[in-house]
Amino acid sequence: MLNELSIAELTHLLGRREVSARQAVQSCLEQLERVEPQVHAFLSWDAADALAQADAADAQLAAGVAHASRPLLGVPIAVKDIIAVKGHPLTCGSRILHNFISPYDATVIERLRQAGAVLFGRLNLDEFAMGSTTENSSYGPTRNPWDLTRVPGGSSGGSAAAVAAHECVAALGSDTGGSIRQPAAFCGCVGLKPTYGRVSRYGLVAFASSLDQIGPITKTVYDAAVLLGVMAGHDPRDSTSLPAPVPNYVANLRPDIRGLKLGLAKEYMLGGLHPDVQAAVQAAVRQFEQLGAEVHEVSLPHTEYAVATYYIVATAEASANLARFDGVRYGLRVPGADPIQMYGNTRGAGFGPEVKRRIILGTYVLSKGYYDAYYLRAQKVRTLIRQDFLKAFETVDAVLTPTMPTPAFKLGEKLGDPLQMYLSDLYTLACNLAGICGLSVPCGFATVEPPEPGQPPVRLPIGLQLLGRPLGEETLLRLAYAYEQSTDWHKAKPPLVTAARPATAAAAPAKA
Amino acid sequence: MAAAEMDVKYVAHLARLHLTPEEEQLFGAQLGQVLEYMAQLNRLDVSQVEPTAHAVPLANITRPDTVQPSLPLEEALRNAPAQADGLFLVPKIVE
Numbered sequence: 001m002l003n004e005l006s007i008a009e010l011t012h013l014l015g016r017r018e019v020s021a022r023q024a025v026q027s028c029l030e031q032l033e034r035v036e037p038q039v040h041a042f043l044s045w046d047a048a049d050a051l052a053q054a055d056a057a058d059a060q061l062a063a064g065v066a067h068a069s070r071p072l073l074g075v076p077i078a079v080k081d082i083i084a085v086k087g088h089p090l091t092c093g094s095r096i097l098h099n100f101i102s103p104y105d106a107t108v109i110e111r112l113r114q115a116g117a118v119l120f121g122r123l124n125l126d127e128f129a130m131g132s133t134t135e136n137s138s139y140g141p142t143r144n145p146w147d148l149t150r151v152p153g154g155s156s157g158g159s160a161a162a163v164a165a166h167e168c169v170a171a172l173g174s175d176t177g178g179s180i181r182q183p184a185a186f187c188g189c190v191g192l193k194p195t196y197g198r199v200s201r202y203g204l205v206a207f208a209s210s211l212d213q214i215g216p217i218t219k220t221v222y223d224a225a226v227l228l229g230v231m232a233g234h235d236p237r238d239s240t241s242l243p244a245p246v247p248n249y250v251a252n253l254r255p256d257i258r259g260l261k262l263g264l265a266k267e268y269m270l271g272g273l274h275p276d277v278q279a280a281v282q283a284a285v286r287q288f289e290q291l292g293a294e295v296h297e298v299s300l301p302h303t304e305y306a307v308a309t310y311y312i313v314a315t316a317e318a319s320a321n322l323a324r325f326d327g328v329r330y331g332l333r334v335p336g337a338d339p340i341q342m343y344g345n346t347r348g349a350g351f352g353p354e355v356k357r358r359i360i361l362g363t364y365v366l367s368k369g370y371y372d373a374y375y376l377r378a379q380k381v382r383t384l385i386r387q388d389f390l391k392a393f394e395t396v397d398a399v400l401t402p403t404m405p406t407p408a409f410k411l412g413e414k415l416g417d418p419l420q421m422y423l424s425d426l427y428t429l430a431c432n433l434a435g436i437c438g439l440s441v442p443c444g445f446a447t448v449e450p451p452e453p454g455q456p457p458v459r460l461p462i463g464l465q466l467l468g469r470p471l472g473e474e475t476l477l478r479l480a481y482a483y484e485q486s487t488d489w490h491k492a493k494p495p496l497v498t499a500a501r502p503a504t505a506a507a508a509p510a511k512a
Numbered sequence: 513m514a515a516a517e518m519d520v521k522y523v524a525h526l527a528r529l530h531l532t533p534e535e536e537q538l539f540g541a542q543l544g545q546v547l548e549y550m551a552q553l554n555r556l557d558v559s560q561v562e563p564t565a566h567a568v569p570l571a572n573i574t575r576p577d578t579v580q581p582s583l584p585l586e587e588a589l590r591n592a593p594a595q596a597d598g599l600f601l602v603p604k605i606v607e
Contacts, residue, residue, distance in 0.1 A: 099591070100591050101590065101591060103583060103587035103588070103590055103591075104583065104587075196566070196567050196568055197568045197570070209566075210565065210566035210567065236575060239570075239573035240566065240568060240570060240573075242568065242570070302556075304552075305552065305553060305556065307549075308549060308550045308552055308553050309553065311546065311550070312550060312553075319527060323527075323528075326528070327593060328593075328600055328602055329588075329591070329592060329600050330591035330592065330593070331591065331593070332593075333593035333594070335603070336603060337603065338603050338604065338605065339602055339603055339605055340528065341603075342602070342603055343528040344528050344529060344530035345530055347527075347528055347529045347530070348529055348530030348531060348532075351529070353535070353538075353539075356524075356529055356531070356535065356539065357539055357542060357543060359527050359529060360518075360520060360523050360524055360527060360529065360539060360543060361543055361546065361547075363523050363526050363527040364518055364523045364543075367523065367526060374550065376563055377553050377554075377558060378553060379563030379564055379565060380556075380558035380561040380562070380563050380564075381553055381556060381558060381561075382563070382564040382567075383561050383562055383563065383564040384556070384558070384561060386564060386567055418542050418545075418546065419542070419545050419546050419549055422546070433567070434567060435566070435567025435568060436567075470567075
């Protein structure tokens with residue numbers, strides 16, 4: 001089944017002309033038809049456009065264009081509906097942009113096109129990337145392919161679910177407080193948040209401008225390295241993008257990690273971890289030691305303040321970034337007697353409850369009389385959090401934590417209590433505040449009760465998080481690759497996928 | 513330290529957000545809880561700490577002041593809720 005292949009496997013077959021890009025895209029579209037009614041990872045997709053791109057890729061392959069020069073030629077990649085693709089919807093999971101068609105391509109989209117990717121589909125997300133479960137989408141939630149009664153995580157829940165359900169070969173997400181890493185952990189994928197400024201934000205609808213990054217959600221670490229290599233680099237259209245050169249992430253992937261030092265963050269291993277998560281992370285630590293890495297304990301003393309800091313800084317920035325949605329130039333307009341009324345009516349009707357909560361909170365912490373007590377103070381604590389990491393990186397090459405303290409929760413479980421929802425992000429938020437890079441890689445499964453009695457127990461993926469120095473993606477990818485290659489976690493597939501395979505599927509090339 | 517009682521109606525007005533009375537009440541309660549949680553930041557001594565506005569070593573990034581192509585007019589108007597003569601139409605602002 002071509003849709004179940006990784007980027008590495010598919011490009012190998014495409015390069016040898018054993019399969020066509022059209023067949024690969026067709027395979028993804030057929031999977032979409034089979035599982036989307038249950039998963040709802042996609043908000044929309046244009047099959048004809050995807051196949052046209054596939055045909056163009058096939059023409060290039062026939063003309064002898066090789067993956068050495070266009071590394072993603074013919075590979076179907078789906079896109080979170082917050083990254084601009086010209087001529088396609090850009091809803092951000094919100095009613096306020098229900099009819100918006102993007103007039104331009106994001107820089108990452110331009111780069112992926114140049115690399116030959118077939119870009120298709122608009123993936124579901126929490127509205128304006130605000131949320132941890134994709135339940136805040138105004139278009140209905142996405143379900144976790146491993147257990148359809150559970151969340152896929154968020155805000156890039158559609159991206160992770162689509163990859164886990166093999167509806168695409170890879171996907172793009174965005175991460176402001178964990179929105180790539182957390183759904184990757186919940187869905188058994190690899191998710192990478194680059195160092196702030198490593199990947200251009202031009203064409204990413206802004207939630208929190210000092211925290212947002214675009215990144216890959218993939219089936220393997222190698223695939224993440226390929227995508228990062230294509231997307232990373234300075235962009236004159238994003239004044240926060242770093243001028244640093246882009247290393248060859250793929251060439252630097254080798255399974256030898258002897259001598260690298262890992263720091264197990266003690267504040268992340270305290271109580272509250274699901275026992276299976278604790279066991280999986282401890283087993284991973286032993287695995288890293290077997291592979292020759294040294295594991296030390298490190299302390300990140302301001303960890304407990306990350307949630308409060310994040311929800312002040314991020315909401316403040318969001319309140320500014322979302323001020324542009326006023327019914328004037330694009331999107332929903334609800335009429336009013338004057339423009340001010342129009343803004344209030346439009347935003348009241350167009351934004352969902354979580355977005356409204358965050359805009360209100362962000363406005364409050366920036367307002368006169370409260371700015372110093374909240375926003376300025378949070379910015380100072382942000383400095384302390386960043387310093388914790390920079391200090392740790394003086395003695396270790398990467399910090400190791402669980403990505404989430406528990407596996408995926410049930411749909412509806414945390415909806416009634418926003419503060420509980422915010423607290424669940426504790427492990428991923430600090431990375432964005434510090435501006436460093438972070439990656440989640442599958443490290444095992446938790447076993448939980450099935451949705452119905454009499455069914456077999458359910459396996460839910462567990463993610464291991466690696467946090468690296470600013471511009472330390474090479475080290476993270478190398479560590480994750482070595483670990484991944486010494487385990488079989490990345491080969492596991494959700495029962496939904498194995499059950500959905502047609503009985504008469506054409507003989508698929510055996511996985512390498 | 514500010515009280516954890518937010519005047520939701522006033523803040524929503526600042527944000528140009530029309531809320532229903534139910535939303536005002538619900539959000540007031542929920543955000544009240546969040547603000548109480550935020551108070552823990554007061555435990556830290558930040559008197560000698562510089563604020564971090566953003567975590568990159570970049571400042572004052574500029575480009576030469578030369579005219580560059582921008583979004584064509586028809587693209588910019590493509591999503592307009594109301595337009596005429598190449599302009600966005602809005603309700604009257606001043607009498």
